[in-house]
Amino acid sequence: MGLSVEHISHDWGKKRALDDVSFHVAYGEFCALLGPNGAGKSTLFALLTGLVSPRQGRIEIAGSDIATAPRAALSRMGVVFQQQTLDLDLTVWRNMLYFAGLHGIVGKAARVASQEALERLGMVERAKERARDLNGGHRRRLEIARALMHQPEVLLLDEPTVGLDAASRKSLTDHVHSLAQDTKLSVLWATHLTDEVYAGDRLVVLHRGAVLENGYAQETSSDLTDRFLSLTGEAA
Amino acid sequence: MNNALTALIAICQRELLRFFGQRARMLAALVRPLIWLLVFAAGFRAALGLSITPPYETYITYESYIVPGLCGMILLFNGMQSSLSLVMDREMGTMRLLLTAPVPRWWLLSCKLIAGAVISVLQAYVFLAVCAMYGITFAPVSYILALPALFLTALMLGALGIALSSTVKQLENFAGVMNFVIFPMFFLSSALYPLWKMAEASALLRDICLVNPFTHGVEMIRFALYQKVDWINWAVTLVALAVFLGLALWGYNPAKRLISRKV
Numbered sequence: 001m002g003l004s005v006e007h008i009s010h011d012w013g014k015k016r017a018l019d020d021v022s023f024h025v026a027y028g029e030f031c032a033l034l035g036p037n038g039a040g041k042s043t044l045f046a047l048l049t050g051l052v053s054p055r056q057g058r059i060e061i062a063g064s065d066i067a068t069a070p071r072a073a074l075s076r077m078g079v080v081f082q083q084q085t086l087d088l089d090l091t092v093w094r095n096m097l098y099f100a101g102l103h104g105i106v107g108k109a110a111r112v113a114s115q116e117a118l119e120r121l122g123m124v125e126r127a128k129e130r131a132r133d134l135n136g137g138h139r140r141r142l143e144i145a146r147a148l149m150h151q152p153e154v155l156l157l158d159e160p161t162v163g164l165d166a167a168s169r170k171s172l173t174d175h176v177h178s179l180a181q182d183t184k185l186s187v188l189w190a191t192h193l194t195d196e197v198y199a200g201d202r203l204v205v206l207h208r209g210a211v212l213e214n215g216y217a218q219e220t221s222s223d224l225t226d227r228f229l230s231l232t233g234e235a236a
Numbered sequence: 237m238n239n240a241l242t243a244l245i246a247i248c249q250r251e252l253l254r255f256f257g258q259r260a261r262m263l264a265a266l267v268r269p270l271i272w273l274l275v276f277a278a279g280f281r282a283a284l285g286l287s288i289t290p291p292y293e294t295y296i297t298y299e300s301y302i303v304p305g306l307c308g309m310i311l312l313f314n315g316m317q318s319s320l321s322l323v324m325d326r327e328m329g330t331m332r333l334l335l336t337a338p339v340p341r342w343w344l345l346s347c348k349l350i351a352g353a354v355i356s357v358l359q360a361y362v363f364l365a366v367c368a369m370y371g372i373t374f375a376p377v378s379y380i381l382a383l384p385a386l387f388l389t390a391l392m393l394g395a396l397g398i399a400l401s402s403t404v405k406q407l408e409n410f411a412g413v414m415n416f417v418i419f420p421m422f423f424l425s426s427a428l429y430p431l432w433k434m435a436e437a438s439a440l441l442r443d444i445c446l447v448n449p450f451t452h453g454v455e456m457i458r459f460a461l462y463q464k465v466d467w468i469n470w471a472v473t474l475v476a477l478a479v480f481l482g483l484a485l486w487g488y489n490p491a492k493r494l495i496s497r498k499v
Contacts, residue, residue: 049336071239075338083329089254101246102337104239 002186008057035206078147137168269306304458305427318352319397353390389453395480449476
């Protein structure tokens with residue numbers, strides 16, 4: 001199992017942000033974590049990435065517990081946060097090498113891994129540009145390329161298409177879907193947009209910190225939108 | 237090469253690239269002490285008489301006296317600026333990248349501290365080179381002997397900056413905190429006047445200067461530039477580094493601002 005979340009609950013002060021959340025993402029599976037704003041997606045990401053320690057429940061990344069073996073878990077995980085994490089003053093290439101160094105990849109191995117990751121995301125020709133000069137879509141591509149550089153087994157993306165135009169959004173969503181299929185990567189894609197969920201994707205609907213549905217998306221996008229609205233509307 | 241070392245190299249490289257990409261920062265770091273050296277020192281030279289006290293074995297000019305203090309000034313300002321970059325990283329999101337690296341958090345913080353100290357020391361050497369062009373020179377070996385003193389002082393001041401930044405919730409507040417630390421620390425030290433001169437004005441002022449760890453950092457640099465060692469200065473600076481680093485590691489919760497905004 002790529003990602004395993006079991007009975008996770010978390011409170012911010014007196015406010016319950018997550019309530020007994022459980023789901024699993026197998027290798028090669030694209031899991032859409034669908035939830036409206038304030039559903040608890042970002043809190044769940046903070047727990048999944050070890051930024052905050054879970055007080056209740058257990059999270060395993062490629063078999064490593066994030067609470068007891070954080071370094072093993074983090075080394076098998078690639079993350080794209082909702083907020084951009086690029087160093088805008090550095091070039092694309094330097095951003096890649098910086099990340100490589102943080103993950104213990106140096107020298108020729110770092111250069112080869114950077115080159116391959118940029119090639120995969122169609123960013124090679126932009127390697128010498130400063131991150132500041134890239135448009136939103138390319139910045140996201142760079143972040144995904146970077147997150148894949150150390151060949152993780154699990155890829156977490158928190159609303160990665162925020163601020164992108166429709167064409168970039170579609171292209172990015174397609175690309176990550178095929179990545180999951182081709183490389184047997186476990187992908188957790190948090191979003192509030194139903195058109196980013198494809199038929200056959202694993203679907204976890206989160207609302208007010210609780211899992212309302214955990215299964216597979218079978219419907220077309222418009223049907224899913226209706227069901228999502230009715231689910232979250234009923235729960236509200 | 238293990239992850240801890242590669243992370244240290246990566247963080248140092250990033251900070252150096254950023255530093256060399258910001259020419260104005262280098263210029264600002266040099267202009268400040270140079271104004272003291274070229275403008276203020278010229279005026280104070282006539283007003284202040286300097287007696288022969290260790291490490292000096294002969295009379296020296298006031299310009300020569302304040303060079304170690306101005307090196308300390310560079311380290312002090314850059315130490316605070318490096319911790320400001322930590323607050324910036326937290327605000328801008330790049331801190332998340334660091335925190336999701338498979339390296340212990342205490343080591344990541346130490347890497348940031350070391351990277352900041354390396355940049356501080358580089359600036360101090362550029363300043364010493366400018367001083368040499370101005371005619372204030374030291375024995376060649378002194379420049380090498382000053383390296384550990386400069387580096388230790390830079391680490392101590394950087395650790396203080398990180399400890400302070402851990403108490404700051406917003407970037408805007410940090411500038412205020414820096415002013416309350418930088419100026420008293422600089423003026424209440426031996427950077428501009430020898431301690432015996434301070435004692436002439438007020439014994440209390442001299443005592444305050446004596447407990448200021450910046451004084452000991454500056455004296456350590458001064459002694460090193462004259463190929464001498466005063467172990468008390470080294471001991472006080474090392475203890476101050478240990479205390480500030482302990483406070484920084486204890487108080488620094490890098491995820492604090494990343495998460496609190498979600499509440």
